[in-house]
Amino acid sequence: MLNRVNRVALIGTGFVGSSYAFALLNQGGTEELVLIDINKQKSEGDAMDLNHGLPFAPSRTKIWFGDYSDCKDADLVVLTAGANQKPGETRLDLVEKNTAIFKEIVSEIMASGFDGIILVATNPVDILTYVVWKFSGLPKERVIGSGTILDTARFRFLLGEYFDVDTRNVHAYIIGEHGDTELPVWSNADIGVTSIAEWTKNKEGFNQADLEEIFLNVRDAAYHIIERKGATFYGIAMGLVRLTKAILQNENSIFTVSAYLDGEYDHEDIFIGVPCVVNRNGIRQVVELDLNKEEQEKFTHSVKVLKNTLEPILKNVES
Incomplete structure (x- = not known):
């Protein structure tokens, strides 16, 4: 055998x-x-x-x-x-x-x-x-x-740098389109077991604008890298390997991958970056974060942008 x-x-x-x-x-x-x-x-x-x-x-x-x-x-x-x-x-x-x-x-x-x-x-x-x-x-x-796995990694890296903690202890997510309409989920961002909001209270010289700048650097990172070296490839390659191991080793690990929504987050019939449990069978489940009103509105906008882009493409796909 x-x-x-x-x-x-x-x-x-x-x-x-x-x-x-x-x-x-x-x-x-x-x-x-x-x-x-x-x-x-x-x-x-x-x-x-x-x-x-x-x-x-x-x-x-x-x-x-x-x-x-x-x-x-x-x-x-x-x-x-x-x-x-x-x-x-x-x-x-x-x-x-x-x-x-x-x-x-x-x-x-x-x-x-x-x-x-x-x-x-x-x-x-x-x-x-x-x-x-x-x-x-x-x-x-x-x-x-691959969704927003790289955006999430960039987010965690920059937050780790800012608060001077190991990036692997940062638990924060970028969701939505892998692109210009993506958004940070500040309401569910933690370092260790403590919220980002609590960490900012002890950050000397903290300014709310610093967090906004971190997100902008995450969102626009690809543009900055492409300007300098023509393409991005190391970060996403390592992210793909991490996903590969999670699939082949049946890990049931959580990643912000592009997954099909079928009612989750109040949306359907779209693939978009959201946290999911991934294992040997693929996506076991979509994890629904408790978004605040502003985050939900931004996520809905991201869905609409993707659907508007997808609509003319689907005519060719289904023909």
């Missing part, structure tokens, strides 16, 4: 994809990793390069470049393919280009007989997660977008 091993199929070996593969290898996140890209030479070169690092890796990983037929036995497909965000572009500007790319990709994935979980990282991630769900026909629980 053969031992069952975890297989991850990575589609797209650009900046994000290759960074994800490198981080996954370094953390021993899966037993098998297949790299798939329209540029076969690039994916072959990445596989060769990664294999040469195996003697230094924490565990054995079989890595090769392949094609869509390798998705058949994959437990998880990670989608990082697509057009990149250029300086001056918003994530939503990419929607038509990447929807067309994804229609072809998802068709190939499902034709292989794939029946696992799809993790989407390409922008605009909320919109593309929705169209992947539509194109694939998979249950909504098994199509997950």
Whole structure:
């Protein structure tokens, strides 16, 4: 009887994809990793390069470049393919280009007989997660977008810096669109077991404007990084690896991923960044935060922006 091993199929070996593969290898996140890209030479070169690092890796990983037929036995497909965000572009500007790319990709994935979980990282991630769900026909629980996991990580990092505490002890969330209409949930933000509001009382020279500046730096971080180096990839790659391990190891961990709402937060028929329990079956449940009135209004605005963007796209998806 053969031992069952975890297989991850990575589609797209650009900046994000290759960074994800490198981080996954370094953390021993899966037993098998297949790299798939329209540029076969690039994916072959990445596989060769990664294999040469195996003697230094924490565990054995079989890595090769392949094609869509390798998705058949994959437990998880990670989608990082697509057009990149250029300086001056918003994530939503990419929607038509990447929807067309994804229609072809998802068709190939499902034709292989794939029946696992799809993790989407390409922008605009909320919109593309929705169209992947539509194109694939998979249950909504098994199509997950990276959502606001990176925004939440940036938020926690900056709050940790500001209050001089380990970022891993900061429990705060960014929800909504992974983009310009996202919002911080200050009403549910804690450090350790104490609310941010209590921490500010003991912060010497505290100014409420400091917290607003932190959020603005979170929201606009991608633009700042793109101006400096052309793309963001290390942070999201590490976030994707963390999600991968939570899925494959059945952790029941909570992440602010892009998930389908079916009445949660008083909204439905949209994929958007919210805290969710993630395990081997995908999204086990959406965690509903108790938002205050202002936060609920901002979240509703974010939903409306995404739905307005999605509406013309859906005509092509459903035709």
